[in-house]
Amino acid sequence: MTAPRSVLIVGESLAGTAAARHLRALGHTGPVVLIGAEDDGAYSRPPLSKAVLKDQAADHTLGLALDGLDTDVIRSAAVTADTRRRTVTTADGRQVGYDALIVATGADARRLAAPGQRGELVLRTLDDARLLRDRLAHAGSAIVIGAGFLGMEVASACAARGIPVTVVDTDRPLERILGDHLSAAITTRAAAYGIRFLQATGFATLTGDPVSGVALPDGTELTADLVVTCAGEVPSTGWLAGTGLADRLGVGIDHACATTVPGVFAAGDVTYLRGDGTRPDRRAPFWSNALAQGRTAAASALGLPAPGPPQDDYFWTEIAGLTVKIVGRLPLSGEPTTAQGSVADGRALLTWSHADGTSTAVAYGLRKPVTALRALAATPWPPSTDGGT
Amino acid sequence: MKISVDHPRCEGHGLCADQAPDVFSLDDDAELTYHFEGTEVPDEHQLAARAAVNACPVAALRVLP
Numbered sequence: 001m002t003a004p005r006s007v008l009i010v011g012e013s014l015a016g017t018a019a020a021r022h023l024r025a026l027g028h029t030g031p032v033v034l035i036g037a038e039d040d041g042a043y044s045r046p047p048l049s050k051a052v053l054k055d056q057a058a059d060h061t062l063g064l065a066l067d068g069l070d071t072d073v074i075r076s077a078a079v080t081a082d083t084r085r086r087t088v089t090t091a092d093g094r095q096v097g098y099d100a101l102i103v104a105t106g107a108d109a110r111r112l113a114a115p116g117q118r119g120e121l122v123l124r125t126l127d128d129a130r131l132l133r134d135r136l137a138h139a140g141s142a143i144v145i146g147a148g149f150l151g152m153e154v155a156s157a158c159a160a161r162g163i164p165v166t167v168v169d170t171d172r173p174l175e176r177i178l179g180d181h182l183s184a185a186i187t188t189r190a191a192a193y194g195i196r197f198l199q200a201t202g203f204a205t206l207t208g209d210p211v212s213g214v215a216l217p218d219g220t221e222l223t224a225d226l227v228v229t230c231a232g233e234v235p236s237t238g239w240l241a242g243t244g245l246a247d248r249l250g251v252g253i254d255h256a257c258a259t260t261v262p263g264v265f266a267a268g269d270v271t272y273l274r275g276d277g278t279r280p281d282r283r284a285p286f287w288s289n290a291l292a293q294g295r296t297a298a299a300s301a302l303g304l305p306a307p308g309p310p311q312d313d314y315f316w317t318e319i320a321g322l323t324v325k326i327v328g329r330l331p332l333s334g335e336p337t338t339a340q341g342s343v344a345d346g347r348a349l350l351t352w353s354h355a356d357g358t359s360t361a362v363a364y365g366l367r368k369p370v371t372a373l374r375a376l377a378a379t380p381w382p383p384s385t386d387g388g389t
Numbered sequence: 390m391k392i393s394v395d396h397p398r399c400e401g402h403g404l405c406a407d408q409a410p411d412v413f414s415l416d417d418d419a420e421l422t423y424h425f426e427g428t429e430v431p432d433e434h435q436l437a438a439r440a441a442v443n444a445c446p447v448a449a450l451r452v453l454p
Contacts, residue, residue, distance in 0.1 A: 017443055025436050044448040051398070051447070061395075062448045067439065287446045288404065316402065316446075323400065369403030369415040 003302050004099030004263070005030045010078045010088055010239075011104030012036025014044070014287065015268025017064045018294025019102050019301075020071050028302055032070070033096055035088065037077035037105075040126050042066070046287060048129040049153040050318060053136065054160075059126065078105070078239045083261045088239075100301035103240070103251050103259070103266035104294065107233035107285060112145065112206050119210025121228045123154060132228065139163050139225040143214055145204050147173040147197065149317040151230035152190065156320050158226075159194035166196045166222060168204050168214060173197060173319075179332035179352075182364070185343045186319055193320035198222075233285060235270045246270075249283055256306050257297035265301050267293035273311065288314040288370075314370050322346060327373035328360030339376065341366065351376060390430045391453040392438060394423045398449040408444045409437035 007023055009016045012034055020032055036042065042064035051058040066073065076092040081101070089095050109122035121135065122128055132154075136142075142158045144151045147169035158165035167173065173190060175183040187197055202217035206227065213223035235250030245251050245259055249272040257265045268290035272283040292312040299306050316325040336350035343350070346365040353359050361376035392412075401419025405412075412434050414422050425431075430438045442450040 014443070018440075021440055021443060025440070044446060046446045047448060061451075064443050065439075065452060067452055291404065291444055314402075314404075316400075325402070367401050367419045368417070369401055369406070369419040371403055371406065371415070372417055372419075 003028070003030075006033065006098050007031070007100045007102065007298075007301050008033045008035070008088060008096055008098035009102045009104055010035045010081075011106055011236075011268070011270065012038065012042040012073065012075075013104050013106045013268055013290065014042070014064060015106070015270075015290040015294040015297070016102070016104035017042045017066060018291050019104060019267055019298040020066060020069055022295040022298035022307075023302065024069050026299060026302055026304060028298075031072065033072045033074065033098070034066070035074045035076070035078050035090060035096065037075075038125065039075060041073070041075070043126060045124075048126065049123055049150055049157065052126070052129040053133050053154075053157040056130075056133065059130065062126070081240055081243050081245075083243045083245070083264055086263065099263065101264045102297045102301055103245065103264065103270055104268045104290075104297075105236040105239070105270045107235045107250075107269040109229070110231045110234050112204070112229050112231060113211065114206070117206060117209050117211060119208075119212075120206060121211075121226065123150060123228065123230065124233065135226050136161060136163065141224040142166070142226040142228065143168060143222055143224040144228050144230055145169070145206075145214060146230035146232070147171065147175075148177065148230065148232065149174065149315075149319075151228075152186070152195070152319045153317060154228050154230055155190070155195045156193065156318070159320070162194075163226075164194065164196070166198055166224070168198050168200050168216070168222070170200050170202065172199065177331050178324075179334065181335055182324070182332070182343070182362070185364075186322075186324075189322060189346070190320045195320065233269065237270060249281055252281065253293070253310065255310055256300045257293050257310050258300055265297040267297040267310075284311060284313060286313065286315050288312040314373070322365045323363075323367070324365070325363040325368060325370070325373060326360060327370060328352075328377045329354060329358060330360065332360055332362075336362070349376065390435050390438070391428075392423065392425070392430060392442060393451045393453055394421065394426075395449040395451075396421070398447055400447050400449075402446055404444040404446060405441035405450060409434060409441035412438045413441055
């Protein structure tokens with residue numbers, strides 16, 4: 001296989017910039033073109049639900065620099081792709097050719113508003129975060145739809161400002177991801193922090209135009225100054241229509257970040273790892289995976305072996321003043337083994353063993369680096385005390 | 390090339406040390422040490438250091454102009 005002359009990356013995202021950087025690190029000297037839809041360029045999203053909601057000074061410190069990379073950046077959204085002719089067309093009418101394409105367009109917030117219903121708030125982009133921050137400054141009450149990580153982070157930001165907040169979901173906070181054990185502890189902690197949780201029997205509907213509340217299937221209606229939808233994300237694949245690259249879960253990739261179309265690779269939140277006979281398809285839109293996949297996609301686009309696995313399952317969140325860091329497979333179920341501390345005290349190091357021999361390690365309210373969690377996840381528990389008898 | 394570290398913003402994830410172990414390290418309590426505080430990052434570590442700056446999920450690292 002000959003190395004491609006030009007590489008086109010669509011998506012000025014963490015995965016996209018990591019891919020651009022790694023192409024150069026691997027010695028690629030041909031053209032690298034990066035197409036981005038947002039005027040702000042690439043930036044770090046994790047602080048949007050934390051630092052940015054607190055302080056506007058954070059807005060200008062989030063950029064992911066492309067310094068010294070010799071890339072041609074086009075700031076106009078990709079609107080169509082033709083994988084046979086190997087071209088991508090942008091909203092401003094440019095047609096960009098490529099030898100290898102890396103799809104890194106990420107995901108958009110899932111929205112619940114009815115067609116034409118205005119004023120739904122979500123949190124995915126820097127503009128979303130700025131708008132939400134402005135609205136928080138004047139809100140006397142808030143409703144958050146969705147008790148996943150993002151929903152609980154937004155609720156924490158409301159509570160930290162003294163704004164009474166109700167979180168609505170069919171499952172308890174983080175239950176779908178972290179299981180009963182941690183969900184119960186986090187729900188108790190969140191309540192003490194001023195976050196009310198309301199368990200719904202089905203999907204919530206946004207009411208008002210502009211949106212001013214929610215209606216639940218049992219007839220309950222709630223209203224608030226601020227209603228924020230945190231109902232997950234939708235892979236940004238509209239521009240790939242007709243290519244066969246994308247389905248409901250996003251763009252399917254293998255362990256080399258290759259798609260089913262020759263010359264096309266993908267990385268980050270737009271992707272899912274295709275299953276095989278033993279594993280189901282799996283979306284894992286985490287920061288660390290975008291980083292790992294950006295590098296893997298770059299190597300694969302150049303016909304080189306992957307630098308490592310395309311999954312580096314590390315996730316973290318900060319809820320009601322408590323940081324939770326996780327390495328390993330999710331969701332969790334059942335009871336953990338406690339390696340240190342206790343959940344009741346708000347400081348614990350926990351592991352869950354899975355049937356396939358892997359483990360998930362969780363630092364609950366404890367400051368631990370990812371390396372320590374990876375080591376713990378890789379340690380059989382209890383640790384062998386074999387003295388060599 | 391110099392890097393600034395916003396220590397209060399650092400949450401101790403340690404993804405920088407994954408990318409550039411010769412430039413950043415963390416102890417078991419996730420306290421960060423930047424090995425070239427106040428000096429230039431040596432040429433041979435600059436590529437990795439720039440990747441580390443981008444890997445920081447809380448944008449606590451910046452390459453100084």
